[in-house]
Amino acid sequence: MSGMRLLDRHVALFSGSLRTLLQRESDRRRCAGSPYAWLFQPYMGEELVALACHASDDAQPVISVAAVVLDQHHVQTSRAWVATIANTQSANATTLRRHHCLYGTSVALAPSAENLGTLAEFIGNRPLIGWQLDRSLDRLNALFKKGLGFGLPNAQVDVAKLHQRQLRRLHPQVDIDSRIGDALDRWQLPTLSGHSVLGESTASALLYLRLQREAE
Amino acid sequence: MVEVELSQLPFTLLDEEGRDHVRRGVDLAYFDRDEIILETGQAGECVFLIHKGEVAELDTTLPASSARIGHYTAGDLFGAISILNGKSRYRFQAEQECLCYIMPKALFIQLCRHYPEFESFFKQSLSHKTRLLTEKRAEGGVTMAGFMLAKVSECMREPLLMDASADIASAVKQLNDSHADSLLVNTQGKYGMVTKTDLLNGLVLGDCSNATPVEAVAHYSLVTVTPNQYLFEALVLMTRHKVARVVVMEQELLKGVVELTDVLSYFSSRSYVVSLQVEQANSLEALAAASQRTPELVKALMAQGVKLRFAMDLLAALNGRIISKAWSFTVDETHHSDSCMMVMGSEGRGEQILKTDQDNGLILADDSQWPDVAEQMQALTQTLIRLGYPPCPGNIMVSNPEWVGSVSQWKRNIVKWVSARDGDSLMKLAILLDAHAVAGNPALLESVREELFERCSRDELLLSYFARTALRFSTPLTLFGSLKKPQHGIDIKKGGIFPIVHGVRTMALERRIKATSTLDRLDALAADGRLDRRFADDLGEALALFTELRLKQQLQELDTAIDKRTNRVVVQELSSLERDLLREAMHIVKDFKQRLSHRYHLEYS
Numbered sequence: 099m100s101g102m103r104l105l106d107r108h109v110a111l112f113s114g115s116l117r118t119l120l121q122r123e124s125d126r127r128r129c130a131g132s133p134y135a136w137l138f139q140p141y142m143g144e145e146l147v148a149l150a151c152h153a154s155d156d157a158q159p160v161i162s163v164a165a166v167v168l169d170q171h172h173v174q175t176s177r178a179w180v181a182t183i184a185n186t187q188s189a190n191a192t193t194l195r196r197h198h199c200l201y202g203t204s205v206a207l208a209p210s211a212e213n214l215g216t217l218a219e220f221i222g223n224r225p226l227i228g229w230q231l232d233r234s235l236d237r238l239n240a241l242f243k244k245g246l247g248f249g250l251p252n253a254q255v256d257v258a259k260l261h262q263r264q265l266r267r268l269h270p271q272v273d274i275d276s277r278i279g280d281a282l283d284r285w286q287l288p289t290l291s292g293h294s295v296l297g298e299s300t301a302s303a304l305l306y307l308r309l310q311r312e313a314e
Numbered sequence: 315m316v317e318v319e320l321s322q323l324p325f326t327l328l329d330e331e332g333r334d335h336v337r338r339g340v341d342l343a344y345f346d347r348d349e350i351i352l353e354t355g356q357a358g359e360c361v362f363l364i365h366k367g368e369v370a371e372l373d374t375t376l377p378a379s380s381a382r383i384g385h386y387t388a389g390d391l392f393g394a395i396s397i398l399n400g401k402s403r404y405r406f407q408a409e410q411e412c413l414c415y416i417m418p419k420a421l422f423i424q425l426c427r428h429y430p431e432f433e434s435f436f437k438q439s440l441s442h443k444t445r446l447l448t449e450k451r452a453e454g455g456v457t458m459a460g461f462m463l464a465k466v467s468e469c470m471r472e473p474l475l476m477d478a479s480a481d482i483a484s485a486v487k488q489l490n491d492s493h494a495d496s497l498l499v500n501t502q503g504k505y506g507m508v509t510k511t512d513l514l515n516g517l518v519l520g521d522c523s524n525a526t527p528v529e530a531v532a533h534y535s536l537v538t539v540t541p542n543q544y545l546f547e548a549l550v551l552m553t554r555h556k557v558a559r560v561v562v563m564e565q566e567l568l569k570g571v572v573e574l575t576d577v578l579s580y581f582s583s584r585s586y587v588v589s590l591q592v593e594q595a596n597s598l599e600a601l602a603a604a605s606q607r608t609p610e611l612v613k614a615l616m617a618q619g620v621k622l623r624f625a626m627d628l629l630a631a632l633n634g635r636i637i638s639k640a641w642s643f644t645v646d647e648t649h650h651s652d653s654c655m656m657v658m659g660s661e662g663r664g665e666q667i668l669k670t671d672q673d674n675g676l677i678l679a680d681d682s683q684w685p686d687v688a689e690q691m692q693a694l695t696q697t698l699i700r701l702g703y704p705p706c707p708g709n710i711m712v713s714n715p716e717w718v719g720s721v722s723q724w725k726r727n728i729v730k731w732v733s734a735r736d737g738d739s740l741m742k743l744a745i746l747l748d749a750h751a752v753a754g755n756p757a758l759l760e761s762v763r764e765e766l767f768e769r770c771s772r773d774e775l776l777l778s779y780f781a782r783t784a785l786r787f788s789t790p791l792t793l794f795g796s797l798k799k800p801q802h803g804i805d806i807k808k809g810g811i812f813p814i815v816h817g818v819r820t821m822a823l824e825r826r827i828k829a830t831s832t833l834d835r836l837d838a839l840a841a842d843g844r845l846d847r848r849f850a851d852d853l854g855e856a857l858a859l860f861t862e863l864r865l866k867q868q869l870q871e872l873d874t875a876i877d878k879r880t881n882r883v884v885v886q887e888l889s890s891l892e893r894d895l896l897r898e899a900m901h902i903v904k905d906f907k908q909r910l911s912h913r914y915h916l917e918y919s
Contacts, residue, residue, distance in 0.1 A: 172341050172342065172343045176338060176340055288366055304342065307344045311346060
């Protein structure tokens with residue numbers, strides 16, 4: 099691995115505001131003895147995880163999440179982690195059903211430490227990418243803090259920002275739309291049909307691969 | 315995003331559960347332009363289904379110009395055969411950025427196990443490809459299997475047996491009469507062979523005269539084979555004994571002779587055999603037998619990949635010879651100089667490869683005396699039907715008195731048709747314009763053609779009416795320039811061949827070009843400056859492609875013995891390369907139509 103890319107990775111690890119940085123550091127120290135300590139190690143592999151979530155603002159939060167592992171060539175859609183995280187007993191049944199239909203999830207998991215742990219382990223310490231990632235991570239991290247006591251510490255790449263940067267470089271005058279569909283059109287990728295979370299995470303993964311190649 | 319398009323083959327062979335497995339089991343992969351997806355010899359780990367982009371299949375052992383052996387676009391599937399074979403035989407390389415669904419090997423094999431039809435789809439295309447490859451390798455014409463399995467009896471000639479005491483002069487005469495190269499003599503129960511070379515040596519170097527008996531020059535050490543031996547054994551014997559002919563004997567009985575030219579022609583395309591058979595035919599039966607063999611010749615030529623233009627020329631020459639032979643059998647020799655038989659339509663243009671209906675007519679000299687012409691022409695038409703030329707549904711045949719006339723009658727007809735200018739007259743003019751003399755006195759046709767040019771080539775109004783027919787059928791392209799894909803196929807004759815042929819015919823009429831074949835007319839138009847060379851070449855290639863596709867279709871129908879000929883090509887059944895070619899060719903036709911409507915002012919008609 100070239101020195102440049104190594105540096106990139108560590109810079110990415112320290113990105114974000116000072117507050118999140120300090121938060122992450124204190125989380126790391128607190129979890130040093132827990133089974134999740136390895137999540138705070140810097141990642142040295144080639145893979146990333148594309149994340150997409152949709153949340154509903156009810157009394158009981160209902161969040162549909164999809165995470166897909168990708169490397170330089172492949173998007174491993176066949177081994178994706180897709181679920182709706184909600185308290186199955188107390189959450190609004192209609193909202194839950196709507197999530198299943200609209201976002202294409204088939205399982206509902208209670209936001210217990212165990213279930214959140216499987217997601218955290220699926221993601222591991224791999225960097226996260228996603229379309230407007232911070233927005234979706236906000237909701238997810240709230241759950242994580244409640245269930246596991248820490249927010250996801252992974253390095254993050256917001257594909258929407260990447261897209262804006264590339265586009266501005268190519269066409270300085272262009273008005274940039276913030277919808278993922280437009281970005282997919284712009285880079286001639288297959289369009290998204292429906293709103294499934296798996297679809298959106300795959301789309302952001304493809305967009306990331308495409309933009310990476312554009313940057314080279 | 316993972317909504318894989320599973321509504322086409324081979325996934326339609328799965329049930330809903332199987333398709334669900336596929337949907338859950340596929341990954342996505344992204345390949346850059348020129349990136350190698352699967353290398354030659356690499357183990358097949360997954361099946362690729364292209365979602366977007368193009369992939370080329372390259373045989374790296376071939377030179378770069380012919381290395382590209384396959385082309386895959388969105389919706390196509392590759393890599394399955396690499397899994398079944400264990401490793402990839404060719405290199406798959408992305409030609410554009412590609413997005414592929416990849417199905418892991420384990421899933422693919424599991425599907426194959428559960429759904430035998432799904433598996434047989436790939437097995438079938440594997441054998442299909444293997445067959446294509448062997449056919450490509452066996453570029454010796456008849457496929458390798460045909461070559462190895464042909465028996466001597468399939469290729470031998472009738473022996474030409476002469477009395478041993480006959481003199482050299484009569485032997486030479488006999489050889490010439492029967493278009494043979496050698497003859498056999500029988501002395502005291504032994505056969506001897508006399509070849510043309512033997513005769514020549516005997517007469518020039520030896521001390522023979524015309525009256526010497528042939529047995530003096532004959533050879534008695536003959537190389538023999540039996541009719542059941544393989545033909546290549548005969549070839550081996552010829553090579554070993556340095557002779558050009560072997561004698562076929564069966565239990566001491568003379569059966570025939572196999573000549574080197576026959577063997578070689580058999581292995582190449584049989585063209586020589588068929589044309590020889592036509593020349594040698596001295597009865598209608600023999601001629602009919604020779605005529606029956608032309609489809610076989612066409613198949614052999616196509617298998618060899620002979621350029622269609624040359625195949626058409628060869629076939630036109632053969633058909634011309636057959637018809638003129640038929641003519642000489644039925645028509646008395648005294649009438650040959652004051653009449654001219656012409657073939658018209660596709661036959662006249664020399665573009666008839668398989669025998670379609672006969673279009674022919676007769677021109678008589680103004681001063682000819684031929685009272686029973688009607689009966690004789692009736693007989694001629696019947697003869698041609700026996701030879702395998704079906705009658706013309708439009709009754710454009712010599713048996714129809716309308717298509718028999720003296721030169722001045724024909725000229726009067728032309729004047730009448732030109733002034734009438736209705737659909738029927740225009741069609742008759744078009745038919746006459748393609749006329750080509752096959753028998754009799756061609757000067758008669760020339761004078762009629764001269765009149766036709768005189769009347770038509772400066773008549774802008776007529777030309778405009780004449781050209782309009784070329785636009786009658788629409789080009790099967792969609793609004794976006796891709797091929798229309800109706801279920802029953804596109805009519806390639808109406809959509810492709812007819813506009814080119816008729817448009818070129820109109821231009822040839824305008825420029826007084828005497829050639830009748832469309833390709834020759836295109837050459838002449840380019841030389842004349844009426845069309846630019848590149849466009850003329852493109853049109854010629856497009857026409858050749860259409861004709862070839864149609865011919866393939868017709869040959870298939872010949873095999874399946876469906877007596878109804880169609881001109882329909884089902885686009886979905888073509889390979890993607892052929893599809894591309896067809897689309898390009900259709901665009902050329904469209905362009906040509908625009909030029910025609912510009913030149914002949916057809917915009918508002």
